[in-house]
Amino acid sequence: MENKTDTIIIGGGAAGCFSAVFSARNGYRTVIIEPNDRLGKKLGITGKGRCNITNACDLETVIKNIPRNPSFLYSALSRYGTSDCMEFIEGLGVPLKIERGNRVFPVSDKALDIVNALKTEIGRLGVKIVRDRAIEIVQSDGAVQGVRTAKGFYKADKVILASGGLSYPATGSTGDGYKMAKKLLHTVTELKPSLVPLETVQDCRPMAGQNIKNALFTLYDNEKNKKAFSEQGEFTFESYGIGGPLTLSASSRIDKLREGRYTVVIDFKPALDEKKLDLRLQREISAAPAKTAYDIALTLLPEKLTLPLLEAAKLPSDKKAGEISAKERKALLTVLKGFKLDIKSFRPIKEAIITDGGISVKEINPSDMQSKIVKGLHFAGEIIDVSGFTGGFNLQIAYSTAAAAAE
Numbered sequence: 232m233e234n235k236t237d238t239i240i241i242g243g244g245a246a247g248c249f250s251a252v253f254s255a256r257n258g259y260r261t262v263i264i265e266p267n268d269r270l271g272k273k274l275g276i277t278g279k280g281r282c283n284i285t286n287a288c289d290l291e292t293v294i295k296n297i298p299r300n301p302s303f304l305y306s307a308l309s310r311y312g313t314s315d316c317m318e319f320i321e322g323l324g325v326p327l328k329i330e331r332g333n334r335v336f337p338v339s340d341k342a343l344d345i346v347n348a349l350k351t352e353i354g355r356l357g358v359k360i361v362r363d364r365a366i367e368i369v370q371s372d373g374a375v376q377g378v379r380t381a382k383g384f385y386k387a388d389k390v391i392l393a394s395g396g397l398s399y400p401a402t403g404s405t406g407d408g409y410k411m412a413k414k415l416l417h418t419v420t421e422l423k424p425s426l427v428p429l430e431t432v433q434d435c436r437p438m439a440g441q442n443i444k445n446a447l448f449t450l451y452d453n454e455k456n457k458k459a460f461s462e463q464g465e466f467t468f469e470s471y472g473i474g475g476p477l478t479l480s481a482s483s484r485i486d487k488l489r490e491g492r493y494t495v496v497i498d499f500k501p502a503l504d505e506k507k508l509d510l511r512l513q514r515e516i517s518a519a520p521a522k523t524a525y526d527i528a529l530t531l532l533p534e535k536l537t538l539p540l541l542e543a544a545k546l547p548s549d550k551k552a553g554e555i556s557a558k559e560r561k562a563l564l565t566v567l568k569g570f571k572l573d574i575k576s577f578r579p580i581k582e583a584i585i586t587d588g589g590i591s592v593k594e595i596n597p598s599d600m601q602s603k604i605v606k607g608l609h610f611a612g613e614i615i616d617v618s619g620f621t622g623g624f625n626l627q628i629a630y631s632t633a634a635a636a637a638e
Contacts, residue, residue, distance in 0.1 A: 236260045238637070239378050239387045241365045241408065242394035243270040246612025246629040248349045250391045253637035255356035262387070263353070264380060266364040270353070271346035273395070277584075277626070282342030285316045285630070286623040287333040293627060297619040298483065303592040304617055304628060307600070311634035313627055323348035334622055361385070368392070368411050368608060375607030391600075391636045393611040393629075396586025397422055408614045409589070415605050418591040420616045424583030426479040426625075431472035432490070432573040438468035441535040447498035448477040450484060450574075454492050460484040463501055468535075473572065479584060480621045482577065493574040499532065499567050509564055516560075520553025524563075527552050531567065540566050585625050589616040600636035609636035 238254045240247045243265030254261040263270070277283065286293065293308055294301045317327055317335060325348045326338040337344045353360070363380040368390055370376055377386040394408030409419045443466055450460040459481070466475035473495065485493055500508055515527050525548040528537045541548045544562040546555070555563075580586065590610055594603050600615070602608040612629040619625045 234262070234383070235386045236262045236359070237387060238262070238389045238391065239264060239385055240391045240393055241368075241378065241411075242392070242612075243267065243272075243360070244393065244395050244612065244629075245271065245274045245626055246393035246395075246614075246633045247391070248274075248353060249630050249633035250393055250611050250637045251353050251358045252349065252356065253634050254391075255353070255358050257638060259389075260359075261356075262359045262361055262385060264361045264363055264365045264378060264385070266362065268362070270350055270360070274349075274626075275342050275346045277342055278336065280342050281336050281340045282345050283334045283336060283621075283623040283626070284320060284327065284345060285313045285335045285627045287313060287317065287329045287335050293619075293624060296622060296624045297617065297628065299587065299618045300592045300616060303595075303597050304631065306597045307631040307635040308627070311631045313623075315634075316627060316630050319630075320345065320348070323352055332622055365394070365407065365411065368415060368605075370415060370605050370608070373604070373606055375605060387607075389607045389609065391609045391611055391633075392614060393633065393636075394614055396589065396613040397580045398424065398427075398583040398586050398613075412590050412610075412614070415602070415608065417594055417602065417604060420588040420591055422580070422586055422588040424577045424580040425483045425587035425618050426584035426621055427482045427580070427582055428469060428474035428578040429472050429478055429482055429495075429574050430576045430578060431495075432575045435468050435472050435572075436470045437539050438535050439470040441468045441533055442475065443467070443497075443499070443533075445501065446477070447501035448481065449496045449498075450481040451494045451496060452486075452492065453494060459493070466497075471578065472575070474578075476621065483587075483618070483620050485574070485577075488574065488577060490575055491573065495572045495574060497570040497572070499536075499570065505564055505568055508567060509560065512560055512564065516552045516555060520551065522552045524548055524550045524552060524555060524559075527555075528563065540570065543570065584621075585613055585618055587618050589614050592616050598635065599638075600632050611636040 237259040238261045240250050240263045243263045325344050328338050363382050367379040375390050397406045447463045452459045464477050466477040524546050544566040546559050600609045611633040
């Protein structure tokens, strides 16, 4: 089976769907090759199903939130920025709202509203969707000829490779795109998880499942003797270590993870300095000297954390409150204001929100995302060696690179 078209897009995720709309709106006959039974599968589960679609900030702020190869994206983000994305989505009939940290969500809090709006527009524009797996990008004399799939061959002079990374393989991110690019002599940089939960040296199983809503979470780089990340917010204890929003954000600041290099320090009471917290402890002890250390700690901590933190402070849980020494009280204060967890490893890449690494930006033209090796081959989204912090920045990278590649 052979079919001739103008533009073939490999991958029906966020970058692929945006590429398809931009391409078709410019009058190009466009085909999406996607093995999944539906488009936008990963987009539909982002932001816990709410979809943090972008971030309502200026260009310089976006650039500051892209730690990996930000200068490469300057051109694409300048031409298609966050306000363009918001206007585009609302133009599809999905009203948006801005929340804490300038994060942008659909008013409905439903990621599927974004996915369905994109699918409707793709259908309206006459984009052909082929349920098939791309196997090879065919080139001749340094120029794209088309795409070979499991079922046939599709001829085109332009191919946009938007097949994603290695994270969330159940959504179709299987790494096929890297193999196809390598076959065309493209360099794929080291692939590792980003925005991913972290495994700790310490046993967190007794605290597993406990969500902490308002903590000061600081990641220290012990080798460089400095803070790598510090923010107040939410995280979760897991059987293997820690997860949740703060953990994911911190993970993207980790460079060359080795056991012993990174330590997370948690302040469970960021609203109280140590002096005020000590006064509170003293009041609790004075009011109930016959109670145990466990009972006193329970006034400050969730039940699941009480015993582990007392153990970390080396304070016997059954010790009478009235018998707690100043030294022991100080030890408990230290743990409440600075509970330490040593980072052992990332969780597997399949649990990561994004893949760090990808097609080397040295081999891509930043103005139109075209390969410098194969004419007519363009890249969009996570497959490129760029990545951002949490807050809608990675999806914005997908849209901006898609716009550059398609237009």
